[in-house]
Amino acid sequence: MSIYQKFGVRKVINGSGKMTILGASAVQPEIAEALGAAAMDYVVMEELMVAAGQKIAIATGTEDGCPTAGAAPGIAIAVAAVIAGTDLSKIERLPNSDGLKNEIILQKGHVVNFGAPVAQMITLGGGRVIEAGQANHVEACHIKEAITEKTAALFYVKSHHAVQKGMQSIETMAAIAKKYNLPFIIDAAAEGDLKKYAAAGADIVIYSGGKALGGPTSGFICGRANFMKACRKQYKGIGRAMKVGKEGIIGLLTALKLYECQVDDSKLQIERMTWLINQFDKTSGIKGEIVQDEAGRAIYRANLTINPEITSKDAYQIIKELEEGNPAIYTRNYYANLGIISIDPRPLLKRQEEVIAMRIKEIIKEK
Structure with missing residues (x-):
């Protein structure tokens, strides 16, 4: 039984x-043991968050990381980070981002539902979704023409849910982001390659801990250090409503360790x-x-x-x-x-x- x-x-x-609706992954015994041990002890959460960020950075080949309760809150937190940065007054305003650079551009074929709308997660972080092109056809100029003085970031969804043809590539999106000096965010929730997307030019990459990693319900964000610092700061704002527990972080880090030997x-x-x-x-x-x-x-x-x-x-x-x-x-x-x-x-x-x-x-x- x-x-x-x-x-x-x-x-x-x-x-x-x-799948999230079925509890994502059944974890390995070593992860289950780590979850239990973490649940029976105490830790300064801020220290654990920083330490976890360094472990995530090593696993992903990035500058820093931020643990989350899952990939969906990772989207909201990453968006909040590019809009509010580490400014506490702005952080405490979100998701009300009136008057701030808050437009998040993504291809129309990437405006998908993964169990909840990607657009809603972006909105929770204070972002205003700007759809570029059509559901089956996006050109580079569609993305460039959508950029305004209000643009906060470009956003790419790497998922089987997204349209797989007629979209612009990660490389094109990264080049446009670089040209216009904009952060480039990739939602790679269920992807198994933890280094590919940062290496391809993303400034921020979001992963699930409970999908390809086989960890507990959790997630993480990785990328440039200034953005990761801002991501962690969002736990003083919208992140508080989607906080990750000590058990989830330790389970995630254990899953990352095992994943290296997969x-x-x-x-x-x-x-x-x-x-x-x-x-x-x-x-x-x-x-x-x-x-x-x-x-x-x-x-x-x-x-x-x-x-x-x-x-x-x-x-x-x-x-x-x-x-x-x-x-x-x-x-x-x-x-x-x-x-x-x-x-x-x-x-x-x-x-x-x-x-x-x-x-x-x-x-x-x-x-």
């Missing part, structure tokens, strides 16, 4: 991914998902294939394409029954409208792909 079942909620099999598990991902697909070789109405992550990450999922004329149930019906069962099985359903159910192997615990295969077969046999 899981700890959650003891409190009256169903067991969950997570084949969806490291090995590529893509071969194992492919093996597990190939096994899953093979279970449907003789099942009429279900065709499986291995696909790589839309954003190019080393993630290999199983796509099951459902033919409802044969199975008598479409993808949506199967998804619904999977989620309503006990255990509740959650899959990745961005292409359910095309009849595709996707399974992400990364969050699956040992042999849970066997339960998924068995349950899907049971569902399509139920008339």
Whole structure:
């Protein structure tokens, strides 16, 4: 019995991914031990924040860092930092930024919802969202023409949620930011490369601690030292409402330490998902294939394409029954409208792909 079942909620099999709605990651024992040890002791939080910033800087190859409660508060705090800096009077005004340089420019195809709107997180930090170009086509001149004396920063969303074609590259955005002497912020929440985006020219990069890192619910910002100092100062303002605890910081730092030794598990991902697909070789109405992550990450999922004329149930019906069962099985359903159910192997615990295969077969046999 899981700890959650003891409190009256169903067991969950997570084949969806490291999703916030399912608690993000199941941490390694070493991280769990660190969380427990941190919870049973005291620390001067300001000292811990500074020390954590230095550890984050080492892991990311940047000047400094700032721990956060997640990537979403990281967006709000980073935006607040470029608007208010370390000026306490301005910090205490936010999110009211009237009269300040507060315009944050991002490409229209990056104005996405990741469970909440990116634009709302920017607004919480006092930013006024300026959308450049169109949802499927942005030119460099769209971004340049959006820049005014009120522009506080350029913002880029690196995510599978964002439009993947017709957008300007990180390199182009970085060059424009440099030309106009503007901070360049990248939201790289679920990305696994902790050095790539700062090296590509970002002044501020935001990551989740509970996604690719496999840490607890947490996050961090990294980049130029002056901005990181300003980020930490926001905890005297809007950051207070989204503060990260001592346990979260220690869990994050432990996850960063373990991440340095992480090995590529893509071969194992492919093996597990190939096994899953093979279970449907003789099942009429279900065709499986291995696909790589839309954003190019080393993630290999199983796509099951459902033919409802044969199975008598479409993808949506199967998804619904999977989620309503006990255990509740959650899959990745961005292409359910095309009849595709996707399974992400990364969050699956040992042999849970066997339960998924068995349950899907049971569902399509139920008339």
